[in-house]
Amino acid sequence: MNKLLVFGVILRFIIPTIFPDIPDSLDSLVELSTPINSFGSLKESFFYLSNGINPYNGGINHHSPLLVSFFYNFQQLLGNNMFTIFTNFLYALVDALISLRLVKINNWYHKYNSERRGEKLYKISDDLIVSFYLFNPLMILSTLSHSTLIFSLFFTIESVYQIINGNLPRSMISLSISSYLSLTPIYLIFPILAFAHRLIKVDQLSQIYFHGSAVFITSIGLLLFFSLILTSSAEFIDQCYGTVIRFDKLQPNIGLWWYFFTEMFDFFTPFYLGVFNLFHFIFILPITIRLFEYKSHKTVGDGFLAIFLCYVWLSFTKPYPTIGDLGFSISLMPIFSGTIIPYCKLIHITGIVWLIGLLLSPILYYCWIVLGNGNANFFYSMNLLFGAVHILILIDFLWGKLVSDYCDIHKVPAKDRHTIRLTQY
């Protein structure tokens, strides 16, 4: 595993160090970069800062103030060349940390579920988990483009890991940082608290919810407060979070939102903004509740699966998604190889749909923007295909879990488990 880790880090560090143009050119790809997470716009804000202008003027920069000042200070300290090397190293390091966290989570998940079921489940090796993350081409591209998405991913996964560790406040602080960086993970607080409910031993269960949300709100408040002091104006709130909620930056990306809002009459926009934001959130609670691990039955429900599916849902309905979001959910999938994946029926179809989407999306974008013989529908059709991949993962895993639960509740013998056909009515 160490070898893989070193190799993955070197790959991420060496390539952009030898070819410094790669991050910039990848940053211009519509699949990898959105106004919210583009490293280019972060660097743009350095210019504002060095000239004494508020970086949130002008609507270029939508990164959180603390992130901006973190990078800005290093840039001032190290100079341009060293700063490039530093960022290359930082991104490689964060990716390595994420993969280590995934290994820990995988080990815990296997142990926990084996104990719950009282049988030895199939365990995917650490090497594979690491490779699934570090050598996932989507994650490599996302890291090489220096998308700031990866920091938010790191703090999200850290938050899950801290729950496993039994440390609720740390988990909530991580989640608050993650939400502070990119807003979307804020919705994950529900599945994560539900996850904590089963895992963290406290005298009174309501403590988890009170303490958890108190820590979360306090730390997010502190972060905002520091940002406020740092920028001495509240403009960043509008620029960082308002832009996401109001979908101000109407540019093509691989998500589902942009097309609707380009085609719509202006007076409908506020209504549909409400609808889309509601849609973004609407399945979080149902998924959390359906997969909650109730005490009444030992093996029903799966808190970590709930977090995973919520993540997939959020990635599906995000206003500014990149393929890094989708790539991360694919890197998480092998963790379930002992429990849910044996019940999944659509993995191959999902894989092929995903592959075709990946191949055709840049081509159709090229047809639309460069050749001019296609139009927005061409590119958007591939976005719908990416949406279909999310939904296929979602229904496949959810249904797989429900079948598995059914088998447990009705004590279906082991030989029939994978051939049983259940239907909904």
Next chain:
Amino acid sequence: MPSQVTSYFRESEWNIVRGYRSELKKLQHLPTEELNQIAEEWLTDSGLKTSYHHGDSSSLYAIMHASRGEDTEAMVLSIPWKTSDGHFNLGGASIGMALGKYFNRMSIWSKNIIIVFTEDSHKSLRQWVEAYHTSLDKTAGSIEAAIILEYNGESDHFDYIEMWYEGLNGQLPNLDFLNTAAQIAYHENIHVSLQNTPGEKVTLNTYKQRLKVFVKGIIGLCLSGIVKPINGAESFSGWSIQAVTLKARGIKGPNDITQMGRVVDSTFRSVNNLLEKFHQSFFFYLLMSPRYFVSIGTYLPSAVLIAVSYALSSLSCLLNTNVSISSFLNSISQVLIIFTSIEFACFLTANLLPFLIFRTVTDDDKNNLVTLIIVGFSTLNIVLSTPFLWKSKYLRISSKLSYSLISFSLFFISMVITMLLILNFSLALLIGLMSLPLTFIQPILKSIDIQPSKSIESFPLMNYLNTMKPHLKLFICLFVSNPIFIIIVTGSSYLGDNGVYNLMTNLITSWNDLQCWTWYIVMLGWFPAWLTISFACLLGKFDFITSSKKLQ
């Protein structure tokens, strides 16, 4: 509406055309630079601004700024000094000069007009177009449409117009633009010929004739950029410019030279009236005659089905043999390593060959080199297509791995076709059809694999033939699906004299000359898949089942 306004490019202009023509006739043996200088003088006299672009050869262009426009859009009339047949473009150049004078007198233009004089419509025009979008100082806004005009000889009359519209890399100009030109020609009583249809057949509207144009159109689109003569419309590809080449054919017919000018004039006036871009829906079509086309919804499913058939036969490679999905997944890393190294080798070859060709100095060297390349590829084809002759005892791979390799290659071809579907339908379709024998490899191998060894016939020869039958099939399947076989067949049967040599040379050099990527698609999409499959046949141990049966 096209051709509803009267074009005034008539008798009075005829004299001007004749004047330019008689002058140009005297000058036609001058080199391009001097011709350009004289033409520049004339164009400046007509009141146009001129400028040069110096690439491999120098090109002259004149800009007429529109009196009513915003100066952001332009139309191009391109006149190559040498037509695609190699003659001096006497009529075309005279019409171009006269049109320049004529356009400048009219006050109706809202889009700029650029008249370009290049050495030919191949590399020099392509270079001008590229320079126009990247480095030229004097420009006139984005080019919306372009007409390349060719009119051989000094006759005042011609029979019909040949229309060439194929762009590079499978791109087509907007059908509305072609229809406009065809409609205007129709109102001028000029017949329009597509795909080299000879004069006496242009008015035919039979099923056979339409089919011929249709099939020739598919092949032509696939070969555009790599087959001479280059018509010129290719040079405008990739910059979202609608371009068409109009060639006057014949010297006797009822049409006079000013009618050619009127077609250009009326087409420009139609484009001039456009307020928006050309409509989205008409970029994907296959023409059967100037007035009939097949739309994308009708023809695309054919190539989709071919892609699906490759995917299915890839699946059948796993399901119909003893390879289970799980063992495929176990050997996937090996498959990927082998395939990637083959792909990498192909990539090196694909880059090396053009490099070598551009390094040659004399024509003889080039000739020898290309012949060597053709012979080399053919030898490789013959050697690898006859795996039963070269079975070595060393370096064998298990039949499971070779089935996995075949399966992966077929899936790869399927993905290549899928990627090309929208970009270059013709290439996707033809690659799909021509490498179709590759899908039969697995059933043949299986029949060798589980051959009930030695069924006894009375004649030893028959016995031998029976055992050889699947091997022969294997040979045919591999042999005919190799790109070099297709190149030789197409070159020798379809393209006439020296066809194979020209096709190969142009295929290899077209990326550097015109940015036509057919060579790379062949070398990185088709050839590696073929190589992998033939290696799998060569190295695979296909006696697995027989031996396991013997054990039982």
